[in-house]
């Protein structure tokens with residue numbers, strides 16, 4: 001009876017959700033409206049719906065509940081009523097590594113094709129190891145903290161005292177399990193930022209100099225600007241975004257981080273901004289472009305199910321147009337840092353090919369930062385320099 005209750009709750013959620021909102025926001029509202037669900041019901045319903053979407057479109061023709069049991073088996077190291085009821089013979093293998101569990105599923109269900117987990121695989125950037133990438137969707141990514149230089153030991157000690165398992169990476173990064181309530185544990189926001197590991201690594205491409213003028217032109221709440229500031233606090237900074245709300249969050253984050261001196265503008269980079277920008281010339285521009293976000297779908301697996309492939313071209317055009325509009329404000333010999341959190345070549349290498357062909361830009365370096373092996377996001381970054 002209890003398993004039927006859990007399955008009914010899962011099916012209700014699946015039926016009410018259409019992919020329009022991020023799943024975590026939808027669940028927040030859904031649970032508020034369904035107060036009869038106790039905390040255990042909510043926990044199981046969340047686990048099931050997230051596991052279910054991690055299967056993408058694999059075995060799409062099979063019964064939904066069987067797919068749920070397979071997904072839940074692949075994603076978790078502890079069993080569930082659904083696995084016990086619908087895959088009883090695999091229950092004893094729940095603690096095996098994902099690769100071994102996949103082999104078990106493949107041998108039982110020959111129609112299981114791992115590439116159906118990510119059904120847009122034809123569009124992937126070439127350097128991605130497809131097997132590893134597809135497999136990564138069955139593991140929840142970690143939460144990463146970028147710690148200011150010299151503060152890593154101190155922050156790690158506080159986490160340790162609170163019983164949080166924390167892994168130090170390099171000198172400035174700490175990984176903890178997703179869902180860790182950092183704001184309740186670490187009071188001193190000045191010393192750290194929540195920022196994905198791969199996003200932190202884009203900083204290697206910035207190379208700012210003291211007193212440089214930089215423009216973070218799609219700044220949102222300022223993640224890349226804060227990274228730039230940590231690399232070189234003497235940079236003069238302009239931040240802009242089309243969404244005023246995001247920039248308000250940025251003010252709050254900058255204040256907490258102690259970043260006081262910066263200029264801020266609400267700008268739509270698809271428009272002519274000459275009135276606002278005619279007297280500006282930058283020593284560096286960070287274009288952290290709007291994109292499909294496909295390198296972050298390990299955190300939002302509902303996208304494996306709901307994303308529509310025609311959107312890739314839409315984002316690619318948007319990226320080309322925004323880049324074209326910002327490059328005129330770059331000084332000769334200075335860098336445009338182009339960043340996406342996409343795994344699609346049309347948003348990455350192909351945008352760079354377009355920019356190099358149509359704009360006075362020369363490619364210095366580009367890299368797909370592969371987070372899928374490190375429980376992190378996958379990002380693309382390129383450093384292009386303006387020519388005459």
Ligand SMILES: C[S@@+](CC[C@H](N)C(=O)[O-])C[C@H]1O[C@@H](n2cnc3c(N)ncnc32)[C@H](O)[C@@H]1O
Nearest residue numbers: 218219220223224241242268269270288289290
């Ligand atoms: C990938 S996010 C930026 C993330 C941010 N740099 C960070 O590190 O947290 C892309 C941003 O581009 C902004 N954007 C989208 N279209 C735009 C446009 N036409 N003009 C200016 N900004 C735009 C979005 O509002 C969004 O905040």
